Amino acid sequence: MYRSGFANRSDDEPRAALAALAARDALIKLWPRAWSVPRFRAFTRKVDHVKRAVITGITGQDGAYLARLLLNKGYKVFGTYRRTSSVNQWRIQELGIAEHANLELVEYDLTDQGTSIRLIEQAQPDEVYNLAAQSFVGVSFEQPATTAQITGVGALFLLEAIRMVNRKTRFYQASTSEMFGKVQAVPQSEHTPFWPRSPYGVAKLYAHWMTVNYRESYDIFGASGILFNHESPLRGREFVTRKITDAAARIVRGRQELLELGNLDARRDWGYAEEYVEGMWRMLQTDHPDTYVLATGPHRIGARFRQSRLRRGGLAAVLAGAGHRRGRRGCQGPSARAHQPALLPSRRGRVTDRRCRQGAHRIGLGSAHLAGRPVPHDGAGRSGARRA
Template sequence: MKRAFITGITGQDGSYLAELLLSKGYDVHGLVRRSSSFNRGRIDPIWQNDPVAAERLHLHYGDMTDGVSLVNLIREIRPDEVYNLAAQSHVKVSFEMPEYTASADGIGTIRLLEAIRAAKLETKFYQASTSEMFGATPPPQNEDTKFYPRSPYGAAKLYAHWVTVNYREAYDMFTVSGILFNHESPRRGETFVTRKITRAVARIQAGTQKDLVLGNIDSIRDWGYAKEYVEGMWRMLQHDEPTDFVLATGTGTTVREFCELAFSHVGLDWRDYVTHDERYERPTEVDALLGDPSKANDLLGWKAATGTAELARLMVDADIALLGSSDS
């Protein structure tokens, strides 16, 4: 039985990845930050729907800013695969919390790599890199595109990306970076723009919200379905040689177009409800992110199956169902 360790297991990607690995027979260990309130709603279905698999799911308290806890956990768990998904992942917030973002997202990665190296394990390591590292570089973007981050988040992730490459080359470790373009789902945090939109659509339709305030609606993003992207993460660690991959749909959509798709799904005109506020814009904007996933298509056999229109519809439907269940 393979043993995997997932940081950020309670997040969108972590919960989908945990379900995937459990379905493949893994023993799954996850890192959870200590909090006075529970934040495990995304992984609760594992215990509810598959109690047999849940017996192979183990949670551990720790933090990416605490190197000692990471050293102790790696030594205790001795994982075959490590997926580093933990991060302060909100770009706008990274401008307000730059030091914490750098410590958790950037230095946290090297703490984890050092913990693996110190334990002298033949562990395969996955680093969650991001399209935000490309920033101002014109699209399309692939594994050879120049990086130009435009936020503390993008800069911190770029440090983590290059450290992952360095440990692969310096210590002959199996380390890979998955440069994932925006990937969404009903499990996306409510402050991220796609979920903010689909949640608002559900509430406006129900009459509990009047309008939706957004920032730059002309920015272009490459939006895919998170549940499919974690399959790509797993495939990267099954590949014969460690190398980096871009995961993307290859299709760009503006925030404006995503609004139109989401609102029209329930028969509403987005222009009647969406307003603009510059407070929601970043100090430095990223105008266009559009990925070229050819390498992943060719070497991993991975390809995004869910387009943006279908993604918008399934997220709206999920938020309508969620709103209905909370009212009942």
């Protein structure tokens, strides 16, 4: 699982330092648990001043951006990935860091306590960023037990590994606004009560409270970042913002005729992912661990988001439905259909759900501006960590 991370040191380092590094690496190969000896750890700190970080879920949007940020700051980064037939590296390749000398990819199983302990023993990180999770709300209803094991208990295993191996390691837990669920106050802050409404939200809340508990009970530097929605060009196509921009580009190129979306009444706080990962890093640079909310402040209605993001590309859309609810299976909100303008007249005024009192309204949409960069800096100048 572990490969030496020091083979790529520059040749102009002093020979004594290189010899010390080689001796240390040789000892690790012969005796992996050498890291558990305090004097050995002290020795390695003297010959290696590079900060080390573990990022679980490095192949995701946040993990890739965070890896680039830390590499640019001179960190040695260990990025974990799941045991699959192929590693999905397109994000780190897109950012140009896949072959970085200080980046090492490590196979890791979040659901195995022993693997977590070995990871901390062998990487000896100064900082651990736990970004890996089963993060799809819909899937969490289909697989609640798996979601709980990966998203909730996986964080506990990392915290316990830190407690057993090196309590000075700083830990960041990626929490989520889904923990608020049925919101009790608007806007939400670090002091807003939690009321999660999905297995995903519940699992994240468990990981959050375990982070707080290890902080208070074992004096571990555990910071929890409650992040609202944050987007980027690296966002997966299964998420609504990327789904819109990808479909818009395909419609413009004639590869797709129609884009249908669900509830446009949903209100979201959308920020920019690259700014948010800097917030994660800043949380671990403070003197004392805490819980933080990262958000831009204003929330956006789905229809307005689509209109403002796609105005210039020559597409048109029909916004159908007034969002009235009727009965158990009533309309949950207006839906959107995006078309080429030439196709619009034949569809205008079409009623798509007989359970709802619906009208049809034409709104201008465009795609050219965002086909290459789907989401700009929504939170520029406003996002940041607010201390509890």
